[in-house]
Structure formats: C-alpha cells, structure tokens
Amino acid sequence: MATPxxxxxxxxxxxxxWAVDFxxxxxxxxxxxxxxxxxxxxxxxxxxxxxxxxxPNPREWEVTADDxxxxxxxxxxxxxxxxxxxxxxxxxxxxMDVCVRCGACxxxxxxxxxxxxxxxxxxxxxxxxxxxxxxxxxxxxRLLGNLVGARKLTIDVIKExxxxxxxxxxxxxxxxxxxxxxxxxxxxxxxxxxxxxxxxTVNWIIEPxxxxxxxxxxxxxxxxxxxxxxxxxxxxxxxxxxxxxxPPINKKGAEILFVTPSxxxxxxxxxxxxxxxxxxxxxxxLDYTWSTYASEGGNxxxxxxxxxxxxxxxxxxxxxxxxxVKWILGGECGHMWRVLHQYMDTMNxxxxxxxxxxxxxxGTVFENARSTKMVHITEFTADLIQHGxxxxxxxxxxxxxxxxxxxxxxxxxxxxFEEPRQIIxxxxxxxxxxPENTIREQTFCCGGGAGLGTDENMEMRxxxxxxxxxAVKYVQDKFDVNTLACVCAIDRATLQTVxxxxxxxxxxxxxxxxxxNALVMKGEQKRxxxxxxxxxxxxx
Amino acid sequence: MNALYSLIAVLVLVAxxxxxxxxxxxxxxxxxxxxxxxxxxFLAGVVFRIQRWARxxxxxxxxxxxxxxxxxxxxxxxxxDNPHTTTxxxxxxxxxxxxxxxxxxxxxxxxxxxxxxxxxxxxxxxxIAALAFHWGMAILLFRHLRFFLEPVPQVVSAVIWADGFFxxxxxxxxxxxxxxxLGLFYLLLRRLFIPQIRYISLPxxxxxxxxLLGIGTTGFLMRHVVKTDVVGIKEMMQGLVGFHxxxxxxxxxxxxxxxxxxxxxxxxxxxxxxxxMGGVFLSPTRNLANNNRMKRHVNPWNYPVKVHTYxxxxxxxxxxxxEAGIPVEKD
Ligand code: SF4
Ligand code: SF4
Numbered sequence: 036m037a038t039p040x041x042x043x044x045x046x047x048x049x050x051x052x053w054a055v056d057f058x059x060x061x062x063x064x065x066x067x068x069x070x071x072x073x074x075x076x077x078x079x080x081x082x083x084x085x086x087x088x089x090x091p092n093p094r095e096w097e098v099t100a101d102d103x104x105x106x107x108x109x110x111x112x113x114x115x116x117x118x119x120x121x122x123x124x125x126x127x128x129x130x131m132d133v134c135v136r137c138g139a140c141x142x143x144x145x146x147x148x149x150x151x152x153x154x155x156x157x158x159x160x161x162x163x164x165x166x167x168x169x170x171x172x173x174x175x176x177r178l179l180g181n182l183v184g185a186r187k188l189t190i191d192v193i194k195e196x197x198x199x200x201x202x203x204x205x206x207x208x209x210x211x212x213x214x215x216x217x218x219x220x221x222x223x224x225x226x227x228x229x230x231x232x233x234x235x236t237v238n239w240i241i242e243p244x245x246x247x248x249x250x251x252x253x254x255x256x257x258x259x260x261x262x263x264x265x266x267x268x269x270x271x272x273x274x275x276x277x278x279x280x281x282p283p284i285n286k287k288g289a290e291i292l293f294v295t296p297s298x299x300x301x302x303x304x305x306x307x308x309x310x311x312x313x314x315x316x317x318x319x320x321l322d323y324t325w326s327t328y329a330s331e332g333g334n335x336x337x338x339x340x341x342x343x344x345x346x347x348x349x350x351x352x353x354x355x356x357x358x359x360v361k362w363i364l365g366g367e368c369g370h371m372w373r374v375l376h377q378y379m380d381t382m383n384x385x386x387x388x389x390x391x392x393x394x395x396x397x398g399t400v401f402e403n404a405r406s407t408k409m410v411h412i413t414e415f416t417a418d419l420i421q422h423g424x425x426x427x428x429x430x431x432x433x434x435x436x437x438x439x440x441x442x443x444x445x446x447x448x449x450x451x452f453e454e455p456r457q458i459i460x461x462x463x464x465x466x467x468x469x470p471e472n473t474i475r476e477q478t479f480c481c482g483g484g485a486g487l488g489t490d491e492n493m494e495m496r497x498x499x500x501x502x503x504x505x506a507v508k509y510v511q512d513k514f515d516v517n518t519l520a521c522v523c524a525i526d527r528a529t530l531q532t533v534x535x536x537x538x539x540x541x542x543x544x545x546x547x548x549x550x551x552n553a554l555v556m557k558g559e560q561k562r563x564x565x566x567x568x569x570x571x572x573x574x575x
Numbered sequence: 576m577n578a579l580y581s582l583i584a585v586l587v588l589v590a591x592x593x594x595x596x597x598x599x600x601x602x603x604x605x606x607x608x609x610x611x612x613x614x615x616x617f618l619a620g621v622v623f624r625i626q627r628w629a630r631x632x633x634x635x636x637x638x639x640x641x642x643x644x645x646x647x648x649x650x651x652x653x654x655x656d657n658p659h660t661t662t663x664x665x666x667x668x669x670x671x672x673x674x675x676x677x678x679x680x681x682x683x684x685x686x687x688x689x690x691x692x693x694x695x696x697x698x699x700x701x702x703i704a705a706l707a708f709h710w711g712m713a714i715l716l717f718r719h720l721r722f723f724l725e726p727v728p729q730v731v732s733a734v735i736w737a738d739g740f741f742x743x744x745x746x747x748x749x750x751x752x753x754x755x756x757l758g759l760f761y762l763l764l765r766r767l768f769i770p771q772i773r774y775i776s777l778p779x780x781x782x783x784x785x786x787l788l789g790i791g792t793t794g795f796l797m798r799h800v801v802k803t804d805v806v807g808i809k810e811m812m813q814g815l816v817g818f819h820x821x822x823x824x825x826x827x828x829x830x831x832x833x834x835x836x837x838x839x840x841x842x843x844x845x846x847x848x849x850x851x852m853g854g855v856f857l858s859p860t861r862n863l864a865n866n867n868r869m870k871r872h873v874n875p876w877n878y879p880v881k882v883h884t885y886x887x888x889x890x891x892x893x894x895x896x897x898e899a900g901i902p903v904e905k906d
Contacts, residue, residue: 128628132624156775217858403647448639
C-alpha cells in the first residue's frame with residue numbers, strides 16, 4: 036500500500052490524534068507564530084474566480100510562501116474596511132468591546148477539543164482581531180500596547196488570521212455559552228471579509244461561489260445537466276418503486292418553488308435524499324417546480340462576505356417572482372437555512388409578491404414563515420405526518436439503528452429540533468439520541484462547515500470532527516447505532532469521513548432518504564431495494 | 576507576569592492614597608474633590624460608550640437560538656431560550672442579566688485519551704462565583720446608601736438587617752461581604768491557576784480584580800479591624816451629596832484609601848471591559864426575537880449589489896436549455 040498523504044485520513048494515527056495535552060505554549064500568543072503544516076490549511080482562491088466575481092487583488096500565491104504578494108497599501112485597505120464594518124454594525128462593536136475573557140467559551144469549540152491549539156479557543160480566535168482593533172483604533176491600546184492586549188497590524192497577523200479564521204466553522208457553539216452571547220462566528224466572518232479585500236480566500240469556497248454566480252449552483256451544474264440528473268434519479272426511482280416520475284423544471288405558474296443544496300444532485304448520499312424529495316412530492320401530487328437558475332439553496336457567500344451572500348441569495352426570490360409561484364419550500368441543508376432564516380428577507384426582501392405559505396395537502400398555514408415565505412422541508416413534512424397524510428412502513432428501515440445529528444445552523448440559528456425528530460420517529464423503529472451535551476443547541480459541528488470540508492484540510496477536519504465522531508461512537512458502542520441521520524448537505528459530504536475515522540461502520544443518511552424508503556406510495560410494486568439499491572430486509 | 580503588573584499597579588495606588596493623606600494631608604482632595612471628578616468621568620464615559628453602541632445600526636437579526644423554534648402548533652417552542660415574542664426576549668434578557676443563564680449552561684470537556692473519549696460534565700463553579708460576586712456587590716452597594724441618605728430609608732435598613740441576619744461578630748459580619756470577596760477570589764484564582772485562562776488573561780483582566788479586592792479589603796478592615804469612626808464618615812458622605820465637601824477629623828486613612836480606589840475604578844470603567852454591564856443589554860444574539868421569518872428585519876444600509884440576473888443567465892445557456900427541452904423566456 037502506498038504511504039498515505041496528509042490529505043488522506045489514513046495518514047493520521049489515532050493515538051497521535053488523542054495525544055493532545057491542552058497546555059498552552061511557553062510563549063505568549065502574540066509571540067507564537069503560525070504553523071502551516073500540510074493537512075491543516077486550504078489552498079488559496081484561484082485568480083480566475085476572484086476576477087470573475089470582481090474581488091480585488093486576484094493573484095497566484097502560496098500559503099507556505101514567505102511573500103503573500105499583498106498589495107502595497109494592504110494595511111490601509113484592511114484598516115479602512117475594518118473601520119467601515121464596525122461603523123455599520125452594533126453587533127461587531129459590542130463584540131469587540133465587552134468580552135471579559137472569562138473563558139467560558141474556551142472548551143466549547145470542536146477545534147480546540149480535538150486539537151488543543153489555544154488559538155482555537157473562541158476567545159483567543161476573537162482576540163486575534165480585537166487586539167488589532169485596540170492597537171489601531173483605541174487610545175488606550177495605542178498608548179499601553181501589550182498591557183491592554185493591543186498590537187499593530189502586521190503581515191504576520193494577516194497570516195495568523197488566515198490560519199485561524201479558516202479554522203472556524205462558524206458553528207456558533209461558543210455563542211451559546213458566552214454570558215454576553217458573543218458569537219465568534221461573527222468575528223470570523225468579519226475577519227474573512229477583511230482578508231477578502233486583500234484577495235485572500237480559499238479556493239474551496241471561492242470556486243463554488245463563482246460557479247454559483249454563473250450557473251446558479253455551487254457545483255457548476257448546467258441547466259441540461261440538472262435535467263439529466265433528475266431524470267436519472269427518476270429512472271432509479273422507477274426501478275425501485277415501479278412508479279414513473281417526471282420532475283417539473285422551470286415550470287411557470289407552479290404553486291411551489293423547491294430549492295435545495297446542489298450537493299444533493301451530485302454526491303452520495305445527498306442524491307438519495309434528493310430522490311426522497313421527488314418521491315414525496317410525487318406521492319402528494321404537489322404542484323411544484325425545480326429551477327435551474329435557482330438551483331442552489333446553499334450559499335458559500337456566507338463564508339465569503341455579507342455582500343457575496345446577498346449576491347448569491349438574490350436569485351431565489353427573483354426566480355420565485357419570474358415563475359410566479361406562491362411560496363418557496365427549502366430542502367435539507369444547514370448553512371442554507373441560516374441564510375434563508377436570518378438573512379434572506381432582510382437582504383433581498385420583502386417578498387410581497389408571494390403568499391403566506393399554506394400546505395396544499397393539509398391546509399396548514401405556516402405562520403412562522405409569513406414574511407419570508409419560505410418553509411423548511413421538515414416543517415412541511417412533519418405537518419403532513421401530524422395530519423396522517425402519509426403512509427409508512429417503518430419496518431423497511433429496520434436494518435437501521437439511527438441517531439440524529441443536529442446541524443449547527445438549523446440548531447443555533449433557527450431552533451429546528453423537533454421537526455426532523457418527528458419524521459425520523461415516524462419512519463423508523465430504532466432511534467437513539469446521542470449524549471445531551473452533544474445534541475440540540477449544544478450540538479457539535481461536523482468539522483467541515485463554513486467551507487472547510489475539503490481533503491486538503493484533513494487533519495483539521497478530523498480534529499474538529501472528534502467531538503461529533505466520539506459522540507457517534509458512544510451510541511454505536513451502547514446501542515449498536517449504524518446510521519447517522521442529518522438535515523444538511525455539508526454534513527452528508529463531510530460526516531461520512533468523520534464517521535469512517537472516529538466511528539467506522541456508521542453511515543450517513545438524509546432524513547428524507549429514510550422517509551422515502553418507508554413511504555408507502557400509491558401503486559408501488561413490492562419494494563425489495565432501498566434507494567441505495569441495497570436489499571431491504573433479511574432476504575439477502 | 577500580567578498578574579504581577581496589575582498587583583503592583585494596585586499597590587502603588589494604595590500607597591499613593593496613604594502617603595497623600597498621612598504625609599501630605601490631602602484629606603480634602605481624596606475625600607472631597609476627587610470623587611466628583613471620578614463620578615463625572617464615570618457618568619460621561621458610560622453614557623458616551625452606550626450611546627455610541629446604541630446609535631450603531633443592527634444590520635441583521637441574529638439571535639443564537641438555544642431551544643426549539645416556534646413553528647408548528649403541536650411542537651412546544653422554547654419560550655425563553657428561543658423567544659419569538661418581545662415578552663419572551665425580555666424574559667430571556669432578565670434570566671441572562673439577573674441569573675447568568677448562559678454561564679449556567681457551562682460544561683467542562685474532559686478529554687480522556689486513554690479511554691479515547693470526551694466526557695462533558697456540568698461545571699458550575701464559575702457560575703456560582705460570578706453570581707456571588709455580582710449579587711454580593713449589588714447588595715453591598717445598596718447597603719452603602721446608609722452613608723448617603725439621612726434618614727436611612729426603611730428598605731435599606733431592612734436589607735442591612737437581613738444581610739447581617741446571623742448576628743456574628745461586633746459589628747456584625749454581612750453575608751454579602753463574604754459572597755463578594757469569595758466570588759472575587761475564586762475568579763482571581765482561576766485566572767492564576769487554570770493554564771488556558773492564564774494564557775488568555777491580560778494585565779487589564781487582573782487589574783480590576785485586584786482593584787476590587789483592594790476596595791473590599793479596605794472596607795472590611797475599616798469595619799471589622801480598625802473600627803473607624805462611622806459618624807465622621809457619614810458626615811463626609813453627606814457633605815459630598817450636598818455639594819459642601821468637608822473633612823471629619825479622626826477618620827482613618829483606610830477610608831481615604833477605600834475612596835481613592837473606588838474613584839480609580841469609576842474612572843477606569845468606561846475605558847474597560849467592565850462596560851460589559853452595558854453591553855450585555857445590547858448583544859443582538861440575545862436581545863432579538865427569533866421571529867425572522869415572521870417579521871422582516873430592516874437593515875438601514877442595505878445597498879443594491881451586482882447579481883447575475885435571469886435574463887443574463889438565459890442568454891448564457893439558452894441553446895443548451897432549448898436542446899434539453901427546458902422552457903425559456905426568449906426564443
Ligand atoms: S465566553 Fe464570552 S466573555 Fe467569556 S471569554 Fe468567551 S467570548 Fe469572552
Ligand atoms: S463558531 Fe464554532 S468553530 Fe468558530 S470559534 Fe465558535 S465554536 Fe469554534
């Protein structure tokens with residue numbers, strides 16, 4: 036066997052990964068330089084993507100090089116942007132000023148728990164930025180420097196920011212425990228915006244952003260490609276259920292526009308979740324449409340800048356208006372729902388051309404979405420189940436022993452806890468919760484959120500995934516759990532790696548994949564295969 | 576090191592006060608002039624800081640949701656940890672401000688490499704210490720009203736009576752004095768001895784702790800050890816309140832030290848993290864309702880951005896769309 040490389044999980048020995056002493060180094064944090072080792076950082080954004088998006092200072096550069104080829108006036112650019120962002124946000128001002136460094140947030144970050152690097156304590160991650168704010172913008176900081184935790188902006192600081200603002204998955208777990216609600220994710224977003232002005236970002240984020248801008252989705256799937264994909268899913272569904280489905284695309288006048296992350300079109304196991312939606316909608320006879328233009332619910336703009344988030348998000352309302360739909364339904368995704376729930380209406384609303392969402396099947400009016408007019412698929416489905424509109428045969432999922440991972444964004448930026456659980460409990464017979472300090476609002480990130488889920492970053496992904504993986508291992512040992520359900524496309528892409536490493540034998544699934552497997556459809560043939568084309572039941 | 580700097584700074588301040596009074600006879604300055612100055616700086620500084628925050632826009636509504644959202648009628652929403660109404664938000668803020676709700680959630684992540692597992696256990700000492708310290712201080716400040724007001728209002732007397740309920744010692748020891756000092760002491764110890772917390776602590780994290788310890792200790796010594804002349808102190812305090820500052824003879828120098836440290840604290844507050852007492856009210860992850868999809872939040876500086884419009888998109892891909900039989904706007 037070839038020797039594993041840092042972007043492969045085999046490279047990392049379990050004993051080494053656990054051997055973390057959590058003791059800070061002997062040098063103060065301002066004097067401790069960053070260490071870019073392979074496996075712990077992501078490659079820079081390619082200039083062509085930055086150019087296409089109109090981001091300043093596109094260039095080729097190397098993370099490990101001494102010279103990052105910054106523009107001459109880099110200091111001015113950063114300080115000007117910082118001042119501007121502070122002026123226009125009370126949130127950032129308060130977060131700059133009120134941290135008391137109590138450390139309540141310190142051991143709440145999965146990167147710190149898994150890696151022990153003190154700069155991955157949320158408080159210190161935030162101080163990386165605050166120290167510059169104090170040193171450049173406050174009188175006390177200018178006069179007293181280090182005594183009040185102030186320092187000047189230098190190139191080493193820029194490198195440190197790059198390292199640690201791309202070692203934060205913007206999961207907001209720290210914010211739950213902070214007595215002032217300081218959300219380090221906000222400061223990470225700010226830090227990334229500052230770096231972006233210097234043309235510094237990672238390709239794993241900026242390429243999807245550029246794809247999304249051009250083709251409507253992160254993966255760069257072209258309109259006919261999307262159609263082929265959905266038809267291909269329909270063929271599989273027909274083979275499994277005997278039911279022919281024709282997915283409606285860009286259909287004007289449909290009642291509902293359905294938007295989901297594009298990961299569901301391309302990569303397993305997201306594809307199975309996508310098939311699940313199609314089967315559910317068909318069974319309901321829903322008047323809905325897919326869109327090739329708004330073919331992405333996710334938004335890597337969130338990981339880039341507020342402006343980029345808005346630029347990518349705009350197409351959802353625009354497409355709803357063009358197609359003349361009444362309201363919008365959104366698929367299973369984490370950060371997508373952060374944007375849809377907390378930003379979309381503010382940024383691109385008001386959606387006064389849409390109607391307050393009302394389920395055509397049950398008549399339920401979704402009052403909680405009366406302004407944004409977008410409903411989460413699990414809200415929609417939980418309502419169907421509550422009204423007895425769906426028939427299930429949960430025994431088809433009997434091979435699965437399931438636990439549920441609350442994705443960070445729907446958990447801490449929305450509060451979506453019971454809806455997916457109601458569905459899971461209706462469609463399978465074996466459901467087990469992970470320990471309570473690792474679920475719901477206390478849930479742990481997959482380690483690959485906020486645009487960090489690439490193999491280049493394998494060490495940090497595994498370390499960041501340790502708390503989640505270890506909690507899965509716990510229920511695997513205790514209850515024989517073999518399935519990790521989630522409502523997030525990034526999870527479906529990254530958690531499989533986390534499980535393979537920390538809890539091998541556990542498979543990741545979407546909630547609507549499980550639902551579709553259990554769904555008894557009108558006129559279906561006897562099901563022998565699940566959506567993964569594996570036999571159902573014991574007759575193997 | 577950081578702790579040492581701060582300790583030295585506070586000791587110097589103590590020395591300044593003692594020398595000033597004992598050697599230079601600056602009683603009136605320390606007891607009758609400086610307090611006005613300190614109070615003025617405190618007031619102006621705090622007002623300035625808070626109005627600056629308050630005037631800044633809140634572009635997005637970003638509550639951190641710590642419980643079930645309000646969505647479907649049969650799902651019970653978490654009214655206080657994920658409030659969707661103003662009343663809920665007020666409740667959440669009260670819990671946060673009066674009882675440190677978030678700190679109460681605190682857990683300790685214990686990584687056990689041998690067993691290859693992470694165990695999370697509740698860790699409430701910081702919550703207890705913080706409550707003891709803050710509540711101790713609040714009640715203790717309230718007790719001090721007896722020096723400023725004549726006659727002493729009944730509620731102040733009642734609090735004083737309750738606080739000294741156990742009637743231990745002459746003069747009686749107050750429960751809150753101990754709560755305050757112990758809480759403070761714990762907060763100091765964890766900064767000194769927990770390696771990670773020591774690593775993140777700055778001199779200006781230690782300084783207020785030592786300063787408060789100094790204030791507390793001088794107060795304690797005055798009352799219980801040197802048993803200074805309370806009547807004289809009260810005369811001076813009422814002089815301050817009535818804007819005719821005076822010096823009562825025979826008041827112990829510890830009193831002036833006490834007052835001086837308080838003045839330093841007052842001046843220090845607006846420039847420091849102690850402003851968290853105002854900031855906590857303004858934190859948008861706590862003080863906004865999670866009604867995002869119900870009620871549109873307006874960003875005052877929301878500006879138009881460049882987007883890739885549908886017509887541009889269709890121009891790009893029209894042929895491919897037509898070939899695939901996807902409906903288009905223009906032929
Ligand atoms: S919990 Fe909040 S106040 Fe305490 S150190 Fe962390 S960010 Fe600062
Ligand atoms: S947002 Fe998440 S990843 Fe970022 S510092 Fe906080 S806990 Fe860590």
